[in-house]
């Protein structure tokens with residue numbers, strides 16, 4: 069298979085705590101990959117390594133054939149939603165996304181508004197993010213991850229703490245992104261979401277990774 073993303077022998081420790089040991093897997097373009105495992109098993113750490121937020125102690129990450137860390141700290145064209153997204157609470161959702169978009173300078177207000185509408189947020193809403201509900205913050209995090217039309221999405225627990233309605237909407241949005249052909253990585257503590265959305269599911273256990281469902285081709 070043509071590997072779009074490849075992790076080779078990734079090992080990561082924090083002091084004496086070994087979190088990941090010789091993790092290897094590869095993913096083809098357009099695949100949706102789920103990661104499951106107990107609390108503290110290393111799912112977020114693996115995602116952070118994939119996004120260049122954490123460096124492995126050894127091993128390589130290749131994204132579209134380019135190795136991370138070789139003059140390239142962060143992979144290109146990867147949309148990221150990890151933990152509770154940090155926004156500036158005194159500004160509106162639109163203003164926050166404008167600040168973030170200015171870092172790359174790739175998109176303008178039109179694309180930001182489109183991303184907000186896509187996740188079900190009103191760009192005209194002047195509410196400060198401090199006063200957003202948890203679900204609105206999650207949606208804003210997803211809007212930020214997709215607004216630059218990145219074709220790889222890394223989504224760590226996007227369903228966390230959502231009410232039923234918002235959870236259903238979020239699931240629908242992710243199904244649409246999958247149908248658009250995005251390559252997606254997803255964690256969730258609800259196995260049925262992972263089963264619905266993912267083509268391949270990996271389990272992290274005892275620092276190792278194992279394919280528990282799906283095909284590698």
Ligand SMILES: Nc1ncnc2c1ncn2[C@@H]1O[C@H](COP(=O)(O)OP(=O)(O)OP(=O)(O)O)[C@@H](O)[C@H]1O
Nearest residue numbers: 082083085087105106107108109110111112113114
């Ligand atoms: N920056 C850090 N410094 C030290 N230890 C860390 C750091 N980040 C993560 N860890 C440790 O790495 C291990 C894996 O954490 P991680 O957040 O990846 O777990 P997880 O599988 O995402 O868990 P959860 O399902 O609870 O979100 C934990 O033991 C955690 O304490």
